[in-house]
Structure formats: C-alpha cells, structure tokens
Amino acid sequence: MFERIAELAIRRSRLVLIVAAVVVVLMGALGAGAFGKLLSGGFDDPSSQSSRAREVIDDKFGGETNLVLLVRAPDGRIDAPAAKRSGQALVSDLKGERDLANVVSYWDTDNPDLRSKDGREAIVLARVKGKDTELQENAKAVIDDYAGTYEDTLTVKAGGSAGVSNEMGPQTTEDLVLAESIAVPLILLLLLVVFGTVVSALLPLAIALVAIVGVFAQLFVGGR
Template identity: 35%
Template sequence: SPPTGAGRAAGRDATAAVVRTLDRQGDVQAAWSARTTKNTWLRSKDGRTLLVLVRLKGTDKERKEAAPRVVAAARAAAPAADVEPSGATWANRAIDESVERDLRRAELLAAPVLFVVLVLAYGSVVSALLPVVVAALTIGCAVPILGLLAQAVDLSRVAVSAASAIGFGLAVDYSLFLLARVREESARGADLHT
C-alpha cells in the first residue's frame, strides 16, 4: 500500500513497477495485479492496498530459496510502498526457519542436561563419554549420507537435527543396555575381564 497521503495513482504506479520488475526476475514465472488483469479483487475499496500475485518457478525448495530475492526486488521497485510478502511459500519458509532455530536452541539446552544425567547414570565422566563418542560417529556418518540424498530429493531443513537426535538417542539407549548387562553379570559374580 502506498504511504499515508499518497493517491491512488501513486499506488497504481508502484504496483506496475513491482509487476514489471518481478516479470524480469529469473525466479518468477508470472506476476500480475489489478492493473494488469483488471481484477478488482486485487485492490482494496479505497485503493490504498493493492495485491500483486506472483508465481515462482522451480521445486518447493527452489521457491523457498527464491522468495527472499523476489521480495527484495519488489521492495526495491517500490521503495515508498509497504511491501508485505504472504502465501504458502513464504509461510513454509518462515515455519522451516522457526523450527530449525527452535531445534538448535533445544539441542544446546538439552546437551548439558543430558550429559549430567549420563554421568549420574553411569557413575563416571569417562563412562558418560561413551555414548557421546558413539553419537558423534553416528552423526558423522549420517550427515554425509543426508548430503548425498539431498542432491537427489528435497530434504527438510530439520533432517540433520532429526538424524542427530536419533543418533544420540540410539547411542544412549545402547550404552544403557550394555551398562545394565554388565551390572547384571557383575551381580551374578561373573568375571568381567575375561
């Protein structure tokens, strides 16, 4: 929408500039507005808010990557206008970024707490490091595989976090299983060194 006090003509000019600019973008398949299609539903009744529809090219992943460039181009084409992106691609991108940020924060908070729990469960720092080493090896193998897989198919941005969580969970679970087994055999009087 044009700034306060600007007339309908300024809004139409800004919208036309945005559509022309976006039509020249390599990421844009088509862009249209009330002015280019004569659809009155793309304009508010007072003419201050105008909608520009944009269809992006490519896969879902490519569209998510292109969205910020397209929005920046639209804002540059009409610097006096308030350009607000919307739509499924923009919303999915925002959700992915939010989920990824939240997962990283959760990982940073959970790691020290989990390590303290492991030290308490295993009874020593050295024993608690065993699942951490196994998890690091698992994650170290999973990340390159995910990288190769990402070349063939679209993967979620949270795939690495999911692989990390699964790898660490399996390492802790297996280590607890081994610890319980060793303690059980020790309680029976078995010689653990042979």
C-alpha cells in the same frame, strides 16, 4: 567377546575415551557435508493423483500461484497517481524476473477483488518457478529484493506458500539449534550423575557427543 571388550574398556579407559571422542568428531566432520546435499522437499508421491494434477496445472495453465505480495500505500489510496505509478513499476519489475511466472496484479487487471475495500492495499499474484530447494532459493531472492519499501511510496509484504516457507525455514533451524543447545548439556550432566563416572557413561556420552557435533554442524552449515 563382549567381556573382553569390557575388560579392555576398563584397563584402557582413558585411551578408549579419547579414541571414541576423536572418531565422533571425525564422523561429525564428514557428516557435516550432508546438510548441503539434502533437499528440503520430497514429501509428495510423484505417482499420486494430487501430484499428477499439479503437473497438468503446470503444463496447461503455467502452474498454481504460490507467492502473494500485499502492497500498501501508507500515505493514501492505492489508486493515487504516485502509488499507481509505483505499483505499475513494481509489476513490470516482477514480470522481468526470470524466476517468476504468471504475474497478475490489480494494476494490470483493474479487478476490484485484488484491492482492499478501503482502497489502501492491493495484491500481486505470481508463481515462483522451481521445485523443492530451488523454489525456496528463488522465492528468497525475490522476497529479499522486493519486500519492504518500494520506491519510497509502497510497502510490500510477502505471503503465499512460497512466502510462508521462506519464513519457516530459517526459524525452524534456529529453534532446533536452540532446543538442542539446551537439551544436550543437560543430558550430559544427567548421564554423569546416573552412571557416576565418565568411563561408565562412555557409550551414552558417545551418543550425546554425536548430537553435539550435529548441533554445531547445523550452526555452521545453516549459517552459510
């Protein structure tokens, strides 16, 4: 059987190559939709002790803090009247966000542990609701709305696990696309050099084409 397949590939090499390329492109087009269906989480065993402990924390205490906002008063102290009013307004706005819970700050607790020693910075703690992909989407929306300059008085930077995840996701996608964009053309060139002809390199080329389609699928899907 394999001998007949080889003979067919030799006799109809151009046709086989065209059919293989078309099939790969079609499979890539069908597979591109998988990126929108895949979840970014699923790394934890729901039956593990740590997962059960997290559920207890969520039920009894409203969940653990996963978003930390560092608020800075560039032109003075965080307790200055203008900075204090802006800080209180920021906290009020955050408490009004439906995707946030357990918002705690220096301005509503007067806890010195939530203020820097030089008095120029304070932190706001909160919990972003949701799981896996939903949590990432909620965190991105909140960070996009509040990070940067607030009321021309304060600067806000996001941290915590939700903030880190918000930065890592897009950067990981960009790095992966860059790496594959460099690696795949080099692999194609090496295959042609090693096998000598396109026909001889048909199977390896088909595998490489799958990788190329995956790169472009990530580019288009990841950019939405």
